[in-house]
Amino acid sequence: MNTKFSLLTLLFLFTTVVFAQNGSISGTIFDNDSNEAVPFATIAVIDSSSQTVKGAISTDEGKFNINNINYGTYSLQISFIGYQTITLNNITLSKTSPEVNMKTVMLKPQSESLNEVTIKAIKKTASTKIDRKTYSTTDFETAKGGNAADVLNKLPSVTVDPNGNVSVRGTSDFMVYLNGKPTQVDASTLLSQISANAINKIDVITVPTARYDAQGKGGIINISTKTKGIEGLSISANGLIGGAPWANITDKYSNYKLNDDRYGGGLNLVYNKNNMSLYGGFNYNKKNVNGKRSGDARVLVKDPLGEYFHMVAAGERPEWYEYYSANAGVDFKLSNKDQLSLSYFYGNRTAGRAAYYIYNNFFAEADKSNKNLTSETWVYNPNIDNRFGEYHTINADYSIDFNESSNLKIATSYENSDLSRELTNQNYDYNPTTDTASSTIDQGYSLSDSTPLKGFRFSIDYSKNINETDVLGFGFQTNYANIAGDFNFENNLVTKDLDNSIDLSRTVYAAYADYSGNVGKLDYIVGLRTEYGDQNMDVTNTDYLTLFNNTGRSNYEDKEFDLFPSAHLSYSISEKDKLILASSRRINRPSVTNLAPFLYRRHFEVYVVGDPELEAEYLNNVELTYDTKIGKNTFSLTGFYRGTDNAVFRVNTTTTNVENPDVFDILQENVLIRSYTNAGNSTALGAELNANIVVTSFAKLFLGGSLYNFNIKGDVFGYNVDNSSTNWTLKGNLNLNLSQTFKFNFDYNIKSRTVTSQGSNDSFSMANIALNYKPKNLKGWDFSLRGLDIFSTNLQGLDTNAFNGSQEQIFYQETEYTRNGPIVELGINYTLNMKGKKKKEKTFEGNKHFK
Incomplete structure (x- = not known):
């Protein structure tokens, strides 16, 4: 009886020590050029013998948190299609430092040949960020033969009437950004000239932050086209x-x-x-x-x-x-x-x-x-x-x-x-x-x-x-x-x-x-x-x-100072x-x-x-x-x-x-x-x-x-x-x-x-x-x-x-x-x-x- 009790006590103490020696690695992954979060990136924890011991996929906000890693020194390998794979070495988890936050990790567009990676996990059509909703256009097959307005008409907050006029939650006045840059061209006109096949994603920003133009009732629609590629000619x-x-x-x-x-x-x-x-x-x-x-x-x-x-x-x-x-x-x-x-x-x-x-x-x-x-x-x-x-x-x-x-x-x-x-x-x-x-x-x-x-x-x-x-x-x-x-x-x-x-x-x-x-x-x-x-x-x-009953003036001036x-x-x-x-x-x-x-x-x-x-x-x-x-x-x-x-x-x-x-x-x-x-x-x-x-x-x-x-x-x-x-x-x-x-x-x-x-x-x-x-x-x-x-x-x-x-x-x-x-x-x-x-x-x- 005493022998069994002693063995159970030793087993409990051993288990407690083993689990107590687990740490975690966290961080957030961003695109180096656009400063946008990179979702679905692959993160691998590699030990000294080059074996993968843990891993994860980044969230929509580019965040990752890998838990239950034994104490030791590791390398962190982060990869995603179209980006250079990055390896972060000498990451040490110990009793005195069980949690390591890598803070911000920047992925750069690919400039050398990388292994082809196939992500079989099902990707979301829409994701929510702190200031926008982002929609992946790959799922809208029926819009591929059209233009940007045809893609927008698939989104829940957007309506395109048969004349091509686009409205966001009932209002047709909004700003169009192309690859993060504002334009002067009328929104409906610009959208009709962008091929649906060339669009990578669409951001609908109904409540923009202060760095964006205050113009537009419906907010901002940002269209990102496919301007990135891997090494060589695509x-x-x-x-x-x-x-x-x-x-x-x-x-x-x-x-x-x-x-x-x-x-x-x-x-x-x-x-x-x-x-x-x-x-x-x-x-x-x-x-x-x-x-x-x-x-x-x-x-x-x-x-x-x-x-x-x-x-x-x-x-x-x-x-x-x-x-x-x-x-x-x-x-x-x-x-x-x-x-x-x-x-x-x-x-x-x-x-x-x-x-x-x-x-x-x-x-x-x-x-x-x-x-x-x-x-x-x-x-x-x-x-x-x-x-x-x-x-x-x-x-x-x-x-x-x-x-x-x-x-x-x-x-x-x-x-x-x-x-x-x-x-x-x-x-x-x-x-x-x-x-x-x-x-x-x-x-x-x-x-x-x-x-x-x-x-x-x-x-x-x-x-x-x-x-x-x-x-x-x-x-x-x-x-x-x-x-x-x-x-x-x-x-x-x-x-x-x-x-x-x-x-x-x-x-x-x-x-x-x-x-x-x-x-x-x-x-x-x-x-x-x-x-x-x-x-x-x-x-x-x-x-x-x-x-x-206009005044019939020849000149109209409007000067306004506003806070937004x-x-x-x-x-x-x-x-x-x-x-x-x-x-x-x-x-x-x-x-x-x-x-x-x-x-x-x-x-x-x-x-x-x-x-x-x-x-x-x-x-x-x-x-x-x-x-x-x-x-x-x-x-x-x-x-x-x-x-x-x-x-x-x-x-x-x-x-x-x-x-x-x-x-x-x-x-x-x-x-x-x-x-x-x-x-x-x-x-x-x-x-x-x-x-x-x-x-x-x-x-x-x-x-x-x-x-x-x-x-x-x-x-x-x-x-x-x-x-x-x-x-x-x-x-x-x-x-x-x-x-x-x-x-x-x-x-x-x-x-x-x-x-x-x-x-x-x-x-x-x-x-x-x-x-x-x-x-x-x-x-x-x-x-x-x-x-x-x-x-x-x-x-x-x-x-x-x-x-x-x-x-x-x-x-x-x-x-x-x-x-x-x-x-x-x-x-x-x-x-x-x-x-x-x-x-x-x-x-x-x-x-x-x-x-």
Whole structure:
């Protein structure tokens, strides 16, 4: 008995000593160039006999913590695809020093041949960081044949309407950054020129920190393209062909051939050698859209012929888009401490649409009763709108590390864009009995503008490590943009001179300071940004048409000094759970499109004109995110509030003698007219969910959705507006690895109805599928067959109406756009890396590699 007790005591003491001799190694891994965290990096603990004893995979934040390591001296080997493997030697764990924190470990882009590594662990589609949500684009197979806007439309917080306009949580005003650099080009235009195949990841930053521009209601969308590669020459080529030939038709009045033909391709190269990295590429895309439009509009006229004038329209509405772009860049590592980067981007855009509509016009009551047949007319109205653009952007960046704890970055960019537009709006007599349009023009409009843009940016950013965890950053940034352009309005029936020109210059001087660090489990970034905006706009023709009793000045100045505080807090509840709180104040300065007093005949029944007296909007944003991991699944729930003061509304009224006699005297028409004005406030309050679900070892599902209350309050033409709706979106993306060569992808997008300042937009839904094939015997080749809008649900409905102070409905407009579907695309991709001799392949399956 005593012997057994003694043996148990000795065994207990031995076990206690052994386990007491265990230590841990931790740290955080960052990209040396971008300073972004590197997730999914492989960390191996190697003993003196070169044997791997422990290992781990870094988290989304680049963090790792390896426990239960016996006391001793080890080496730490860290590797990841596209980076140089780094080995940290002489790491000693002992009784006096059982925990070693490696702090920050910087991985450099690969500059020598590395072993090929295959990560078999399933990568998350979305990840949450302290100041952003990051989405991997490799899972969105159905977007590969398109552009950046097509990829964005897969994300839960982002919506892209059928016209290509992008909005974040209901607002279309946001900044686009390309590889971390801001741009002057209109967001929708830039996104349409970036090939989806060239995108590596997308950051959605709804609450930016102080170092980012304060401009933009929706925040910032940063698109990172594939500009990194391993040692040697890497080549990526892609091609696309698609359409829906079974649905091709020819418009009987214009003889225009409507189709959904699309084709494109691209070539991208990356070359890395020693201390230099070269990259460049060319991408081309052409897409036609086969569509129809129907509409019903009426305006209050109180004419003896009838209370309302009705315009009922229907017809074909084809669209066409053609883009090509080229880019080139070089990164020089001048020494171990400094680097110089130069890049150039060129883009060329042609985008247009035609509206081949038949209009039935008549006087009647609001419900079309008591129709006055003697006043009825029929009109064939071919309306063609083309937009053109040529874009040049040059960037230069210099970065230097003065020591291990401080860094200085200097960046500059220059943009030069030629932008123009041509619009024709012709009216022909139409005979409904014979269903024919005459060749005689009743009246016609020809409109055009040329608005070249020149922009310049300069920034100096300095950061210094205060201690092991805290970093102080501050900087100065300036942004200058100039648009000087002319507008030409031609119509013989309008006697007033409506030609005009503008010269708009906007300079923003900004300075910021932020402080980041951590206290225990709390990480934080707090900052303050100051901006001084100096805007000046000259208008040549001061006798322009206006809806808001403008002063008719020839010069408009706006000088504002603003403070924009921000705060981001991240608290780790456990290894699997964390809370993130973020808040900021932002500004949205009006665009040239909304400011310029250029009068466009957008359709037969609609004019559009800008307002040069528009003022900036101000926003307050707050978000609270709970991020958790349950098994292999991760979930992120974000509650958010966005309040907009001095909000800009897109508003409509009429050109009738009842509401706007001065406008009627000029145009002599009973139609709608649209403009923009600061009319009130808007709020959005709700929640958003991201879920990465590992269904099986060969299937994963990404679900994203939002539910929020959207409210608009203001005064529009004397009528009190208080509209609200419960908005929701639901997006899903399913990936099935059917075999080593076949992959299936299905995604869907459902969006609810939402209110506007004068009506509502209808609900919308679409589903797409893709089958991807990577043959074993054709290394580097990738084939994808895609079906877009497989249920033919690409319908966009818009309802607009307004009342006057007497509660009379002054107009009503109902419109529905139908785009053809389904559409089939075939995509082919080829990648090649010429890095020399191939080395033995290693395979890691998460932590399973380590025993």
